[in-house]
Amino acid sequence: MLLRPELAERAPFYRKQCAQLPSKSRFIAAQLTALYGGELWRELAGHANAMARRLADAVDGVVEPAHPVETNAVFARLPEAAVAPLRERFPFNPWPPEPGLARWMTSWDTREEDVDAFARAVHELVSAARR
Numbered sequence: 001m002l003l004r005p006e007l008a009e010r011a012p013f014y015r016k017q018c019a020q021l022p023s024k025s026r027f028i029a030a031q032l033t034a035l036y037g038g039e040l041w042r043e044l045a046g047h048a049n050a051m052a053r054r055l056a057d058a059v060d061g062v063v064e065p066a067h068p069v070e071t072n073a074v075f076a077r078l079p080e081a082a083v084a085p086l087r088e089r090f091p092f093n094p095w096p097p098e099p100g101l102a103r104w105m106t107s108w109d110t111r112e113e114d115v116d117a118f119a120r121a122v123h124e125l126v127s128a129a130r131r
Contacts, residue, residue: 044108048072058119081129
């Protein structure tokens with residue numbers, strides 16, 4: 001049932017484009033089987049968490065941690081003047097409602113060199129903001 005009956009003709013096309021067909025479910029199932037069939041999920045999560053720890057350690061003393069690092073997220077307080085320049089170089093989310101609070105996320109494919117480059121930028125821009 002559609003709330004707008006005039007869209008009924010296109011509904012099968014949209015359903016197919018969104019992979020909502022049983023014939024496509026095997027592709028999704030294959031990915032989930034690979035992820036959860038062994039220890040791959042734990043390995044990938046462990047890597048993401050290790051990259052968050054690496055980032056937190058690299059910026060320790062430069063920014064104030066807002067929360068302990070327990071997962072793949074780093075919450076840090078930045079000088080307001082450093083937020084915009086850092087976001088121009090690296091995408092991340094400010095974490096309202098507190099000005100200067102940032103949430104930095106790592107994932108299964110975060111590389112050490114990316115963490116190190118981000119940490120260098122944090123050092124540079126926070127130092128410049130405090131001058």
